[in-house]
Amino acid sequence: MPELPEVETIRRDLSARLLGQKITSVNILSPKTASQPAVFLKKTLVGRRIIKIIRRGKLLIFQLTPVKKKFGAGKKEISSSATSLTAFDYLLIHLKMTGQLIYISDFAVSVGGALPNKYTRAIIVFAASGRALGGRLFFNDLRKFGYLRLATASELKTLLNNNYGPEPLTSNFSLAVLGNALKNKKIKIKPLLLNQKLIAGLGNIYADEALWLARINPERPAGSLKPREIKKLRQAINRIIKQAIKYRGTTFNNYVDSRGRRGNFYNLLKVYGRQGEKCPNCHGPISKKKVAGRGAHYCPRCQK
């Protein structure tokens, strides 16, 4: 389950290896995985380079080199697809639950299992040029929830504005902003934390971990949190996210980084997946129950 720390780990690794590389072909193995027709993705991507990789919440955004407008002699460009306002300059990749992005350089000796495998949904091939070695980026997704999609600058802007709240670890994620998001809300705090429009990047694992660290029960109505608790919660979220990035994310089931390696945060989880074990704080048993349709792991004794 890639959440903010896992996606950020992938972003950093891919940035180091992919920037400046030129796309030479695109192979869509599962049409469902591409939000647009495969021919459109191919046509738009082939020949362009990746100049920047951005992350917003759990969404990865590959920025492409701008397309040069064609000034054919006497041929008037009728399609506006090459103008700066409407050009599809961004490739968005969401891994959802089981997505993986694994990059194999042409000169890699070998990694984990052979790729492509039965869960490979798309392959982006890069050419060797200059200092770049060339290689292939495999998008694997067992459950096919993830997607690839092209967007223009304005589409991207709208999408980010409408669907993503402040990022943890940034000044936008202020006490005032969090307080406002909780104010007068009757919804339980756990599902509220999972709402990307209020805070971008938390998923089931880190929401449970942050609530445990802040000693707040996942079923508390969000609006009932005291100012002290809100402050604690904000600190807990930032601390957990920061630490999880440092440890390159959590591998519980499916997640691996861009080299196919597992995250190292698993052993530092305090409550997620640890139902029945002792709470590291009070040594009482950790519970698990469904809250808003999701598994919630918590210590009933110290999370009030």
Place this chain on the structure above:
DNA sequence: GTGTTTGTTATCAA
């Protein structure tokens, strides 16, 4: 065959 896993959205009810 059944229940469980979760990121996100669609749908419905209050």
Place this chain on the structure above:
DNA sequence: CTTGATAACAAACA
């Protein structure tokens, strides 16, 4: 209109 609750999606595993 807003808010919250729930189902749905997809695929594999115990």
